[in-house]
Amino acid sequence: MASASIQAYDIIKAEIISRRFRPGHRLVESDLTVLCDVSRTPVREALRRLVSEGLAEFSPNHGAQVADMAGEDLDALYELRTLIEGYAARRAATRITPAQIAELEMLADRMEELSAQQTVVPEEASANSRFHRIIIDAAKSSRLVSVSNLVVEAPLVLRTIEHYTPEERARSMQHHRELIAAFRARDSQWAEAVMISHIKAAFIAIGREVPNQKQV
Amino acid sequence: MASASIQAYDIIKAEIISRRFRPGHRLVESDLTVLCDVSRTPVREALRRLVSEGLAEFSPNHGAQVADMAGEDLDALYELRTLIEGYAARRAATRITPAQIAELEMLADRMEELSAQQTVVPEEASANSRFHRIIIDAAKSSRLVSVSNLVVEAPLVLRTIEHYTPEERARSMQHHRELIAAFRARDSQWAEAVMISHIKAAFIAIGREVPNQKQV
DNA sequence: CCCAAGCCTATCGTATACAATCATCTCTAA
DNA sequence: TTAGAGATGATTGTATACGATAGGCTTGGG
Known part of the structure; x- marks a missing residue:
């Protein structure tokens, strides 16, 4: 089985690419734990990676949201x-x-x-x-x-x-x-x-x- | 005060840039917690960021080490x-x-x-x-x-x-x-x-x- | 009726405990 | 003597609990 953080990354990324998560959609960590069936720690790692790849944006103390290319x-x-x-x-x-x-x-x-x-x-x-x-x-x-x-x-x-x-x-x-x-x-x-x-x-x-x- | 993960990032990065951490040097999380005076969680975030920026390399279950450009x-x-x-x-x-x-x-x-x-x-x-x-x-x-x-x-x-x-x-x-x-x-x-x-x-x-x- | 101030809840930031994994070293047997 | 299996320690991976913060909502005053 793939590691939890990889799993979270793949799932969230798929949601973004498929546009099931629309641009601007808030990526709330606790919601994603139930979607990915892992705890917040790997979810956070996945989010940080998505941000570094430009698929999500990030504001301190406000979390991540799907990048809006518009x-x-x-x-x-x-x-x-x-x-x-x-x-x-x-x-x-x-x-x-x-x-x-x-x-x-x-x-x-x-x-x-x-x-x-x-x-x-x-x-x-x-x-x-x-x-x-x-x-x-x-x-x-x-x-x-x-x-x-x-x-x-x-x-x-x-x-x-x-x-x-x-x-x-x-x-x-x-x-x-x-x-x-x-x-x-x-x-x-x-x-x-x-x-x-x-x-x-x-x-x-x-x-x-x-x-x-x-x-x- | 800067957040703990930023602090860890800055400190570790400075060590790498200054070559006090030589290429190939293993970046053991528990060691870095004492150096940066924060817990492992922000240290891990800092490491993942350094990896994504190419200043460190990473092997699963083996942690990060300073990137070796040679x-x-x-x-x-x-x-x-x-x-x-x-x-x-x-x-x-x-x-x-x-x-x-x-x-x-x-x-x-x-x-x-x-x-x-x-x-x-x-x-x-x-x-x-x-x-x-x-x-x-x-x-x-x-x-x-x-x-x-x-x-x-x-x-x-x-x-x-x-x-x-x-x-x-x-x-x-x-x-x-x-x-x-x-x-x-x-x-x-x-x-x-x-x-x-x-x-x-x-x-x-x-x-x-x-x-x-x-x-x- | 509108605005402002303060509380309050949702959410993130960090610490820590526990589980899983890998590498190494030792001990045994061929 | 050496190869292999097992134990052991170091280190990473994950979960969870607690503390901090920001934005929204309520309530009171103008």
């Missing part, structure tokens, strides 16, 4: 994400292993199958997360992993792919294929360029949903 | 730091306030005074940290603050400026002056270029001290 500058966030993930793709291009490329391909296949359906199923979102995560890992930079968590995990609550038009969804699939091609060619510049396009496209979809954000 | 790829770390701080300088150039520029200037003055002495005093290091921190803040991107903590705080244990030759130290002062000039001119490209030079120069000094790291 208050944040989404423009700046996506600029940073473009920088980080572009860099990750650049490094990954010359370091990724054949096994990792194979897994990317498998995930791309699976996402294309799923995207044939009308509705977006959770599996498609998780496959997409995994796709990006493999690239981060392939960049072989331990700090980059923690850094990217900060800019990649938090935007998950925005649930980008649910907002894609059919055309945008198809383009996203194309980006995945093209990234794989760039990795096969071990071409850093190409991989970075595609990744930047990929993130920029996601930002546009978000921009439609979250108003009063300046676009680039 | 095991890490310094090349990758500084590449990332160049990327992040360069970006910060770029953004800051068009957003920094006159008051912030004035403070940068004051810090540059102070550092030059101090660098006239032979030995490096702690104040010089802290002024340097503050200088960089102001630029991060001036970039006006909340995520960037957490991200930069991850790549800026950790390398502090390497104590770069202590390893500078007189020539390098003078060059570092020049970089500070030139950064201020670039900010005055509100020139993003210039600011980013100077910052990249500044970080690269620091990396060379580190490279001499920590062997078997590949240089760029």
Whole structure:
């Protein structure tokens, strides 16, 4: 069995990502003890971790609440994400292993199958997360992993792919294929360029949903 | 009075930065309770935070120990730091306030005074940290603050400026002056270029001290 | 009727006790 | 002599109790 604090972390994080806990929702420790079936100590550890990852906010003596990205500058966030993930793709291009490329391909296949359906199923979102995560890992930079968590995990609550038009969804699939091609060619510049396009496209979809954000 | 967990965090962090706790040193919770004069609970919170900031490492059921950068790829770390701080300088150039520029200037003055002495005093290091921190803040991107903590705080244990030759130290002062000039001119490209030079120069000094790291 | 002051409850912050785990050392047997 | 199993100690993981604090509600006065 996973440790209590891990369990609490996973449960609370799932509630936030799934938007069952809406932005601004107060994360009261005693409530979470019954939800997670552990005591307050591991709940607190989970909360502190979620805060450090940007999924929750914290005020002293007032506890944590689900992060509200509406208050944040989404423009700046996506600029940073473009920088980080572009860099990750650049490094990954010359370091990724054949096994990792194979897994990317498998995930791309699976996402294309799923995207044939009308509705977006959770599996498609998780496959997409995994796709990006493999690239981060392939960049072989331990700090980059923690850094990217900060800019990649938090935007998950925005649930980008649910907002894609059919055309945008198809383009996203194309980006995945093209990234794989760039990795096969071990071409850093190409991989970075595609990744930047990929993130920029996601930002546009978000921009439609979250108003009063300046676009680039 | 600062809260117990903040107090513990500050004390332990100071021990690590000052290298009184050497890399690899085990951070035993019960020992730290007597050092910080608080109970284990806030000590644990402080440790988890230090781990999340990369100043300590953690193994389940075995506790934390001071992060050992020798095991890490310094090349990758500084590449990332160049990327992040360069970006910060770029953004800051068009957003920094006159008051912030004035403070940068004051810090540059102070550092030059101090660098006239032979030995490096702690104040010089802290002024340097503050200088960089102001630029991060001036970039006006909340995520960037957490991200930069991850790549800026950790390398502090390497104590770069202590390893500078007189020539390098003078060059570092020049970089500070030139950064201020670039900010005055509100020139993003210039600011980013100077910052990249500044970080690269620091990396060379580190490279001499920590062997078997590949240089760029 | 509105405002302010003080109490009061909800909630967090900290300490401490107990349980679980891991590493090491010892003792035994092949 | 050495490998393995068991015991033992040190240390972390978790639960819970108590104290501190902040924000809301009530009550009294203007």
